[in-house]
Amino acid sequence: MSRLPPSLKPLPSYTSGMKTAISVPNDLFADAERLARRLKKSRSRMYAEAVAEYVARHDADAVTAKLNEVLGEHPEGDQFVDTASRVVLRRTEW
Numbered sequence: 001m002s003r004l005p006p007s008l009k010p011l012p013s014y015t016s017g018m019k020t021a022i023s024v025p026n027d028l029f030a031d032a033e034r035l036a037r038r039l040k041k042s043r044s045r046m047y048a049e050a051v052a053e054y055v056a057r058h059d060a061d062a063v064t065a066k067l068n069e070v071l072g073e074h075p076e077g078d079q080f081v082d083t084a085s086r087v088v089l090r091r092t093e094w
Contacts, residue, residue: 022047
């Protein structure tokens with residue numbers, strides 16, 4: 001049983017999730033439309049996937065958490081990987 005007051009209950013919808021309106025340049029919209037047709041995806045699905053990918057790539061905390069998770073699975077390290085990493089880091093211009 002829902003305890004939300006009627007003013008906060010979601011309205012019934014044929015889609016799940018938040019609906020929003022955005023503005024994009026005409027040429028980008030046309031490119032996106034062509035891609036959606038080619039991929040046989042709805043426009044909404046394609047835009048949602050694009051935003052999800054963008055957020056995943058640009059959310060520094062999420063990237064750090066994922067790296068920590070992966071590194072935590074191999075805490076003992078690997079001598080070759082450790083040495084190779086140091087060499088690459090020394091040669092990388094920051």
